[in-house]
Amino acid sequence: MLLELSLGVDVIDAYREKHENHQATCQGNLILKLFYIFFIIWISLSLSFSCKAIETINLSTFEYPPEHSQVLPHHGVVSHIIELAFAQVNIKVKWSYYPTTRAFMMAKSGRVDGTASYGYSKERIEGMYMSNSIISSATYFYHLKSTDFNWHNIKDLAGLRVGITNKLNYGDLFNNAVKENIFIVDGAQHDDLNLKKLLAGRIDIFPMTSGIAEYALKTRFPKGALEKVTYNKKPIREYDSFLFLPESLLKSEALLASFNQGLQKLQKSGQYQQILSNYYNGYYSTAIVNAKK
Template structure:
């Protein structure tokens, strides 16, 4: 976000607050904008949406030496699949899991599922691409190199910067952000950020 705005000479000041507060206070105009949000009909009535900041793809991670392919949820039957309690993996997957047609081994954390993949206790595990590679980067190199993801997304959502409709200046701010974001993508810097994210750079910097 900072880099996109910087392309248009706008400096960003951040304030870290809980999600619900960020949403409510941006809606009322206490903040200019909040990130990053998935569009819904209700939100589109309340906020101005930027162009897509990134597309969040949830994919299946597995061992490189495991010959895995899938096209439909039915193809997953018979596999030992990892899952994290409280997560959603899309309506069709969640329905199949609830009905018991998929063999899901539930854990409390994503890290546990990656450990189970390495131990061959499960065969596949759905996770967001960027988050998944962030976790993988925390493993020793000899283990990290054993893991890969299948390119077909299980589910995907677009994420956006949303601006308060209460502030007239935000119509211009949305335009500036979209312009800066396009410049980042055209220059190749956007892809550099994605690559750095997958390498775990931003997680390690915390």
Template sequence: MNARRLCISLCLLLCLSTQAAERQELVISVGDWPPYLSADFKHNGVIAHLISDLFADEGYRVRFQFLPWPRAYAATAAGRFAASAVWMHKNEREADFLYSAPILDEQFVFFHLKSFPFNWRSLYDLTGLTLGGGLGYSYGAKFDAFLDTGKVRMERVPSDMQNFEKLLKNRVALYPQEINVGYAALHNHFTPADIAKITHHPKPLLNNFSYLLFPRQLEGSQALRERFNRRLQQYRDSGRYQQYFRDLQLGKYQQAAGQNTAPEADSVAP
């Protein structure tokens, strides 16, 4: 009897292993954007975890390739990856890609020192201030147009860490960044004493969506996008989607101690 049970168990394990081996692998290009995407975070970050689970339920296994953002875009547009995550919408990108349904709801805010009594209602309240910013980074069409007026000055540097260092040294008055990305950078690179000096204004600068991009170069992109979108909607309807972001707020994706690494020079998601 025991031998029979053992035989059945071995057959089941073999069957499961065969099914796993038969799953098609999707290689997805991504940039470093903690806590959403990071090789140092659990599950490669909350967005990577969400994408992996969505595709797993569709019968795929996912492998993420971390690249500088420009390389991720170009290589995926050329059809060398099944998709790329995650990107804001720009009309010119539609020539190269099919957009998924929105996968990430972002909120950009102004970070500032608690010692700086900052308040704003319109962009003109920022007149005369010096802001930190990311290289090649767009903060939405309205704010980009305001920057072009010259009423504020933005000093752009490669990383969040450098921008927060400048903020702490009073070299810039404000730093606009996505709220979870900003606080992840603070907690990963600064002391509790420095973090305690910084806050953010509650009024959002920008509410934005980001997407998974599927290259038009690949014949199967349309069908893959449709499957992804259907499963994403199921996750939203069931409440499973929201659970990933509750887990993010609870710190369940934080990197292990001792794995604190500086971001790449072009680690800002466009």
């Protein structure tokens, strides 16, 4: 009887041990399965982030220093803002340079992913998505320091010789004044030609964007040219510059949302303000001047 009880206890112990081993094996298998599941998820996320990090888009632009240029640090101040905004959402920018009109048409036809930067117009927005404002600019009347010039309304320009660069938009106020022949228009094909005429005294005033004019005078004219010129602090036009993406490309709408999101992140981080501070302090023009020495 005792032998039978002993055998029974042994059987129970053996069963319990086997059951516990089975449970341990099941738990081990469960842990292993969970490990594999988490490992697969981790790999998938890693690959996803990796793919996002190497995404590259092609944008067209044009030479317009210090905002856009192949030879400036970060391709110029506006290009730099665009690059950093896209970098916030893991997108890399590759730039292609064309004449101004062709750069826009390259994007509108879908041959590149987008183009920058341009002001708003009804013609430009047709068939295109437009981003949030990248940078705000203003156009002023530049004149020689030796010229006594001031203006309060457009009629104050009556009788003055005003240089303009053909095909540029100076805003409705100025454009209407041209149509009404309020002042004497002296056109040229390029801003530099108008600046030459201004320095030579052949025109009285010339409207140009602040920053663009200073860069031109500092880098493309004889030493001392910049010191001879100033501008009236009343702007003739204030405008924003934008990134344009073609409606013809399926990814444009999502790309636009990503850019606007990245631009907002850049502004909140303080980097945007630092870029503008560097711009106003001459970083995007002095860097190229120093590089030439």
